[in-house]
Amino acid sequence: MLKSPRGTRDLLPxxxxxxxxxxxxxxDIFRAYNFHEIRTPIFESTELFARGVGExxxxxxxxxxxxxxxxxxxxxxxxxxxLRPENTAGIVRAYIEHKLWERGLNxxxxxxxxFRRERPQKGRYRQFYQIDAEIIGPAAAGSQSPxxxxxxxxxxxxxxxxxxxxxxxxxxxxxGCPADRTKFNEALRQALAPVVEKMCxxxxxxxxxxxxxxxxxxxxxxxxxxxxxxxxxxFLDEDCRTHFExxxxxxxxxxxxxxxxxxxxxxxxxxxxxxxxxxxGSLGAQNAILGGGRYDxxxxxxxxxxxxxIGFAIGEDRLVLSLMExxxxxxxxxxxxxxxxxxGGGMNREAARVASELRRHDLVVDLGDESFRLxxxxxAADKMGARYILIVGENEVAADAFALKHLASGEQVTVxxxxxxxxxxxx
Ligand code: AMP
Numbered sequence: 553m554l555k556s557p558r559g560t561r562d563l564l565p566x567x568x569x570x571x572x573x574x575x576x577x578x579x580d581i582f583r584a585y586n587f588h589e590i591r592t593p594i595f596e597s598t599e600l601f602a603r604g605v606g607e608x609x610x611x612x613x614x615x616x617x618x619x620x621x622x623x624x625x626x627x628x629x630x631x632x633x634x635l636r637p638e639n640t641a642g643i644v645r646a647y648i649e650h651k652l653w654e655r656g657l658n659x660x661x662x663x664x665x666x667f668r669r670e671r672p673q674k675g676r677y678r679q680f681y682q683i684d685a686e687i688i689g690p691a692a693a694g695s696q697s698p699x700x701x702x703x704x705x706x707x708x709x710x711x712x713x714x715x716x717x718x719x720x721x722x723x724x725x726x727x728g729c730p731a732d733r734t735k736f737n738e739a740l741r742q743a744l745a746p747v748v749e750k751m752c753x754x755x756x757x758x759x760x761x762x763x764x765x766x767x768x769x770x771x772x773x774x775x776x777x778x779x780x781x782x783x784x785x786x787f788l789d790e791d792c793r794t795h796f797e798x799x800x801x802x803x804x805x806x807x808x809x810x811x812x813x814x815x816x817x818x819x820x821x822x823x824x825x826x827x828x829x830x831x832x833g834s835l836g837a838q839n840a841i842l843g844g845g846r847y848d849x850x851x852x853x854x855x856x857x858x859x860x861x862i863g864f865a866i867g868e869d870r871l872v873l874s875l876m877e878x879x880x881x882x883x884x885x886x887x888x889x890x891x892x893x894x895x896g897g898g899m900n901r902e903a904a905r906v907a908s909e910l911r912r913h914d915l916v917v918d919l920g921d922e923s924f925r926l927x928x929x930x931x932a933a934d935k936m937g938a939r940y941i942l943i944v945g946e947n948e949v950a951a952d953a954f955a956l957k958h959l960a961s962g963e964q965v966t967v968x969x970x971x972x973x974x975x976x977x978x979x
Contacts, residue, residue, distance in 0.1 A: 593636075594636055597632065598632035603854060604850060643662060644850050644856070659685075709808050712830070717875060717878075719832065720831065720832050721811060721830065722811070725812065725814055726796040727845070728789070729824050733784075747780075783815060827843075841871055844864025890910065900921065954966065
């Protein structure tokens with residue numbers, strides 16, 4: 553039997569109703585905050601991620617699905633392509649390529665699959681879905697302001713609230729600017745020198761190439777050492793410090809609770825200043841529902857103009873998993889309002905006419921087949937949870953009035969064709 557590849561899965565009904573519920577809520581919220589949708593390719597040049605995510609990150613070092621293009625055209629040959637492991641780099645690439653700042657666009661969202669070759673487990677897949685949002689633009693448009701950080705965080709809280717996820721924790725940190733980072737990395741190097749031998753192979757490499765990434769380490773034996781390392785907060789310059797204070801001031805003003813986590817550095821190199829994660833207890837080891845941060849230097853790193861930005865990516869798989877704690881797919885699915893039972897030869901076309909009229913009134917309609925006995929139609933209507941069953945037989949067509957039965961109460965009435973929709977809409 554053929555199966556979906558390791559780390560991928562089929563999203564099936566009825567669960568897909570929860571996915572749609574989450575995405576519809578996200579679209580509503582994005583509208584309220586004036587974000588606009590952007591759809592970028594699912595694969596990009598490998599170089600984009602090497603430059604945009606960071607050569608030393610786990611994502612780029614170990615997790616990307618990369619291949620050499622073997623196209624026929626000379627220009628395709630030898631091109632290295634990668635399935636996107638995240639979407640900020642792609643959105644910033646599009647922002648630069650299409651000079652989106654000239655159109656006054658600076659708030660974007662995007663929903664779609666990402667790919668990372670990780671060890672699959674609950675809440676961690678090789679194809680997973682993210683809901684991304686990014687604010688990016690010229691500094692003159694206010695994109696460097698701490699008010700944008702707070703706005704993004706408040707948006708996330710509003711979205712979690714809207715879909716009914718309570719008990720989240722917002723973990724907040726400032727990872728400083730590049731100058732702070734240089735000083736911090738130096739301090740880390742010194743602190744690591746006497747202990748690094750006892751750490752995992754990855755950390756030994758990180759200690760040399762990019763000490764900050766030691767904080768990404770998940771190896772349990774390394775954690776006691778990591779706890780003793782200096783934290784970035786001691787190295788923030790005046791600008792980063794006041795920025796961080798102002799983000800917190802606004803969060804307090806709009807009553808968004810947070811906890812400061814000085815070891816939160818996030819696994820992507822491009823973050824500056826604000827970095828954050830929303831976690832949820834229900835998720836076990838993979839407890840981060842979403843993460844994000846500020847990336848003021850990213851546009852320039854990708855060859856664009858200065859364009860400060862901040863964004864986040866929600867792990868939609870994990871959001872849906874958390875949601876399943878309290879909601880079932882059944883609770884967000886709209887069941888058929890009416891199941892139409894054509895009764896006897898020639899009745900399929902009559903049933904089709906009635907169905908098409910009712911669907912125009914925004915009713916959810918399903919229907920059987922003229923070959924079904926009435927008993928079979930009743931069973932089908934019951935199984936799909938229809939509210940009413942409507943019988944379309946020769947007598948009904950002749951009278952232009954139909955037998956409509958409310959399945960829960962068993963109450964049955966005869967309703968003229970012209971009144972059917974109103975009658976079914978009236979609960
Ligand atoms: P990142 O792009 O690494 O900052 O991740 C943002 C969010 O995406 C995380 O908080 C997770 O919720 C989700 N995520 C990241 N990797 C995976 C994965 N392999 N499977 C499922 N969700 C993921």
